[in-house]
Amino acid sequence: MADTDVIVVGAGPTGLTLAGELRLGGARVTVVERLAEPTGQSRGLGFTARAMEAFDQRGLLPRFGTPETSPVGHFGGVRFDYTVLPGAHFGARGIPQSRTEAVLEEWAVELGAVVHRGWEFTGLEAGDSAVEITVRTPEGPGRLRAAYLVGADGGHSRVREAAGIAFPGTPAARVMYLADVVGRKLRPRPLGERLEHGMVMAAPLTDGVDRIIVCPDGAPPREDAEPVTFAEVADAWRRLTGEDIADADTEWVSSFTDATRQAVTYRAGRVLLAGDAAHIHLPAGGQGMSTGILDAVNLGWKLAAEVTGR
Template sequence: MNDNRDHGNNRDNRTVLVVGSGPTGLLLAGDLATAGVPVTVVEKRPSGISNLSRAFVLHARTLEQLDARGLADELEAVGRPLDRLRFFGRLALDLGTLPSRFRHLLVIPQYEVEKALLRRAREAGVDLRYETEVTALGQDADGVTVDVTGPGGKRERLRAAYVVGADGMRSTVRTAVGLPFPGRSVIRSVLLADVRLAEQPGTLLTVNTVGDAFAFLASFGDGYHRVVAWRRGRNPSDDTPVGLDEIREITRLALGRDYGMHDARWVSRFHSDERQAPAYRVGRVFLAGDAAHVHTPAGGQGMNTGLQDAANLSWKLAQVLGGHAPESLLDTYQAERHPVGRAVLRSSGGIVRLAMARRPWTLALRAALTTVLDRVGPARRRAVGRITGIGVRYPAPFGAHRATGARVPDVALAGGRRLHQALRGGRFVLITPEPYDDGGAHGERLAVERWAGDRRTSVLVRPDGYVAWASDSAGPAGIGAALAAHVG
């Protein structure tokens, strides 16, 4: 592991500056620091985890990524699993058949996810600077210069090899590099609250639409429930005060009762946008999470997509900064994650539009889609794979093995280990049918494992859990060439 304590230009040439300490920024920073890359995170908010975060669902693919970082089990102990997703009143998607260790989604407040990621980042040595705001950013061929204003108005100039903007929908980093954020507001005046209930719903998630009213309830398991409410035609501005009576009224219209809501610890009004930056990279500056894409909350994919952005980008930055891969590797972040963001915009937007359908043709389309997903297994599996992230696959070079770019499940390895355990520490994992010795050439960056069963394919798994290379017949020389090409 590289020494994070060095100073001067050498350190600046290897440092990554992450702007934003939400889940996306924290996972990215923790990954980089674990790989020995010096990381500074700047955050304009004060130190401390807010309990007012909007996201509250972890999907299976995100849980797999967190498992590869040793965090999933503790989050599973705090959250509440749900093995069925229900849409449009009668469409139910069963998650119990997912090809994953996590055959469910996990209902858990975003602040619990942030707690785990923050602890990991601190333990890895990330330099966290709160109450620090980016005021200017410029880049040249050798790095990025960032002006910040810290506590007490102190001004400072920071220098880094790369900057990642994980600073949300109103990203200062995105604005600084001149990227537009095209799209539009889809729903205005969405109401959010965390409340206690006098009467408990019969299910973990309760959702329904009646006429122009929509309401959603989810239990956090700590006595509080998240409520999301919206009524078509009611569009006050985001800064219009919210009263619990307004939320109760809409909930009664949509769900038939308000379950005796009381003791709100937080209420808010916001609008839901669909937007995506045309590029996730401008020179040495990258965007991730809500800074790169925002979508409607339908399907609970927002935080999950950002965390998977971070998992994709972190190992590539570590490879390049460690001198193990060419700088062109960083271009694959755009190639792989931009289409995923675009697909999430389409799927989440489609769910919202169908949920709020009222014209005859849209109601007919919703009924037809419900019938298809109920009766056609492949279509249902594709829908579940898209929402949970399990179905994401990255493009492969021409002539590559058919497995290249595919997600690798948490497969069993010889000796009772499993893949997610072998991936910890940000390693590549080589899985072979016969023993293979790389002579220690790749140090801690590579774990060499064997299949627990009789599979004959050799597979090189990237640190984010996707296939970098595979072969059904490669010998030691072929494996060595693959390691040289991908691990460095």
């Protein structure tokens, strides 16, 4: 007998949105997340217009307060004015991913989803009528059985690997840096500024904290797996802007690339993929997180209908 209808591995924006969507459709869902606690990191700052529409349809927007919207955007450097579209959502920015995840987890749990944190997915056995996973928990090893399993566990998805789904694509050709800088008054560049040797962006995140992004032209991907340091970010910022921020404090430092990959299939029997587990691309502008959220919106009602027979 199944412990639940659907197991979701990963409690990021994709997995938590999917959990809520499944519950709206009447399916039982259990989320398994390796991390014992949310990271609290800002990561993706906001979401696209379509993701904002989906949240509005589910009554979630008020939980985010009054987000800063983005009525002006660009594509390939050509700027757009979205205010000419009547009643349109413009997308939201300045909302840390940690806040988005907190809102989505609260919503999913209110609807009846079960979220197990500190449970690490270690393997799966899929049959014709069910799928069973093994997990490592604080209490020891365990097993869970369900009708379906969804891997929403990121670009390095263990679910995808265990299901034997290939993930071909184009390797990274360049690296870009970002940091949340504390206590420095930086000139706002919310849509980015093109300079001689690259592009930079700076925008307020919270009081006294600015998010900066540095995209040096021709900067090759880093060869080592060590986390990027703020010294590297500050050096790239100085080379592009001439501004010295090396002595600033930071709340978070990271890097990202333009690597592009897509799973050869999003489904293998009773195992499905969503979000970065299914596809990765340049995540700038909240596109990575928003695409995962919309994967979940698309998949949730269909999978719920399948398991409930509705």
